[in-house]
Amino acid sequence: RRRRAVLFFPSALCCTEELLAEAEGGRPSPCPCPLPRADCSFSRLLRLLLSARRSLELCLFSFSSPELGRAVAVLHRRGVRVRVVTDAQYMALRGSQIGALRMLGIQVRHDQEKGFMHHKFAIVDKKLLITGSLNWTVEAIHNNRENVVVMEDAEYVRPFLDEFERIWEEYNPD
Amino acid sequence: RRRRAVLFFPSALCCTEELLAEAEGGRPSPCPCPLPRADCSFSRLLRLLLSARRSLELCLFSFSSPELGRAVAVLHRRGVRVRVVTDAQYMALRGSQIGALRMLGIQVRHDQEKGFMHHKFAIVDKKLLITGSLNWTVEAIHNNRENVVVMEDAEYVRPFLDEFERIWEEYNPD
Ligand SMILES: [Zn+2]
Ligand SMILES: [Zn+2]
Numbered sequence: 001r002r003r004r005a006v007l008f009f010p011s012a013l014c015c016t017e018e019l020l021a022e023a024e025g026g027r028p029s030p031c032p033c034p035l036p037r038a039d040c041s042f043s044r045l046l047r048l049l050l051s052a053r054r055s056l057e058l059c060l061f062s063f064s065s066p067e068l069g070r071a072v073a074v075l076h077r078r079g080v081r082v083r084v085v086t087d088a089q090y091m092a093l094r095g096s097q098i099g100a101l102r103m104l105g106i107q108v109r110h111d112q113e114k115g116f117m118h119h120k121f122a123i124v125d126k127k128l129l130i131t132g133s134l135n136w137t138v139e140a141i142h143n144n145r146e147n148v149v150v151m152e153d154a155e156y157v158r159p160f161l162d163e164f165e166r167i168w169e170e171y172n173p174d
Numbered sequence: 175r176r177r178r179a180v181l182f183f184p185s186a187l188c189c190t191e192e193l194l195a196e197a198e199g200g201r202p203s204p205c206p207c208p209l210p211r212a213d214c215s216f217s218r219l220l221r222l223l224l225s226a227r228r229s230l231e232l233c234l235f236s237f238s239s240p241e242l243g244r245a246v247a248v249l250h251r252r253g254v255r256v257r258v259v260t261d262a263q264y265m266a267l268r269g270s271q272i273g274a275l276r277m278l279g280i281q282v283r284h285d286q287e288k289g290f291m292h293h294k295f296a297i298v299d300k301k302l303l304i305t306g307s308l309n310w311t312v313e314a315i316h317n318n319r320e321n322v323v324v325m326e327d328a329e330y331v332r333p334f335l336d337e338f339e340r341i342w343e344e345y346n347p348d
Pocket of ligand 1: 015016017018031032033034150
């Protein structure tokens with residue numbers, strides 16, 4: 001059955017610590033924070049990403065959320081093939097997760113163009129598309145009005161995969 | 175049959191003058207510019223908007239494209255009920271179309287919040303959703319890597335309509 005959803009932000013506050021600790025294979029010691037354990041838009045986004053088994057393509061204008069960074073690092077450690085395309089102007093900003101992900105061995109490519117690489121999409125296992133207005137930043141997740149559309153219809157996923165591969169090749173530094 | 179599409183930007187260059195002049199009810203005198211007449215992502219976006227017959231909801235972080243401004247003005251003049259929600263910080267910027275649309279009598283509401291109203295979606299006749307990463311600016315259309323997803327599936331359109339109505343009420347100045 002196809003996963004289909006629309007997530008709106010700002011996300012309600014909810015604790016994502018146990019979700020991430022469990023994905024990291026840690027002991028599920030209860031988080032002492034007072035946030036509710038119910039699902040919120042943000043935890044649903046994390047769960048969708050953590051469902052990856054083989055591949056994850058990320059095409060992101062900006063990426064500074066520590067929790068999303070942890071989720072991507074876990075996937076890489078599990079053997080999921082992670083590839084990241086990002087915008088050169090934003091990857092050097094304070095709080096960017098890009099440098100840390102590169103240090104873990106994740107492949108990252110960025111533009112050399114004058115325009116922005118303004119996409120904000122992810123493709124899980126070549127079949128689940130996660131796209132919308134949401135940059136992967138703390139501000140966007142918790143302060144902005146944003147949307148994320150989740151779909152598995154090949155009519156939509158295929159063009160985004162093709163776009164990713166086009167950009168990936170174009171940003172090849174070799 | 176459901177309209178479904180993915181549009182990528184930057185758009186190829188193509189002349190949109192005749193398309194807009196025809197929509198405005200002007201004489202279809204040929205445009206003297208040298209741009210190709212073939213469809214491009216931008217002309218496809220304009221055509222989708224111009225297909226509106228009854229209503230157009232716009233929920234846009236920034237709106238400065240003169241062509242998109244003309245398209246929205248045409249729809250208003252035709253009697254389509256146009257409602258615009260936008261971000262307060264951006265509506266005052268140079269080149270914003272918001273002031274001009276307001277002068278025509280189009281209803282505009284904006285946020286009073288500290289976060290951004292960062293959506294970029296349009297809903298045509300309550301049934302066609304146009305959403306993605308694309309802000310309605312000249313730079314985004316012609317310089318940036320952007321995506322726009324077009325869909326009529328009620329599963330996706332309905333939540334966006336609900337989100338629009340929520341924001342519309344919340345930004346009610348009265
Ligand atoms: Zn917690
Ligand atoms: Zn022309």
